[in-house]
Amino acid sequence: MTVRRGGRPLVPAYLSTGGVARPSRPQLERLTVLTGSGTPAPADLPAAQLALLEALDGGSLTVVEAAALLELPVSAVRVLAADLVDRGLALARPPIPPAERFAPDLLKRVADGLRALKHD
Template structure:
């Protein structure tokens, strides 16, 4: 893995707080357009190129870019403000919902098989 030559906070112009405080690690991101504007910064361009193939959670995009989540939140909020991203909150989990017993048993069997 190569080290980034430019610190992540410089990708955001030195800002460490997004313009919106509703973004979460599990927030689902999707490009709003196939066209990437030519005047977009390199980091914004990288985000849109990753999302060109479909939706991903914010944390996964951060992992692809090897960037701390807080800095990606700043970039994502800027791209959303420009109308270049569609942002969707993660689906809430019902508090009285019970997990699928069969699924849990298959996961346990799979984990035991790895031992």
């Protein structure tokens, strides 16, 4: 078994996902926002999924943030999150798209309008 710096063993990602290599929801991206649904976790929930649910308790995280917090690869967290969403234990929403570009002269028109108000 390989050992990480700090003496902790490196656990293969497939062990945390129960051997599943691909998420059931391929639309889960690195910046997909995960939130717990508030549904109580079943007693037979695997430890990695339980840890993810606990991380989501009371807030939201992106997939990449959850991966960093749990010290798991993003690919493993995508699999875990997809299963939690399938079970109704978590919610996932797409990342917020970047704002559309505004018209180049918009700031100039706003500034001109503010100046006109100031002089009235």
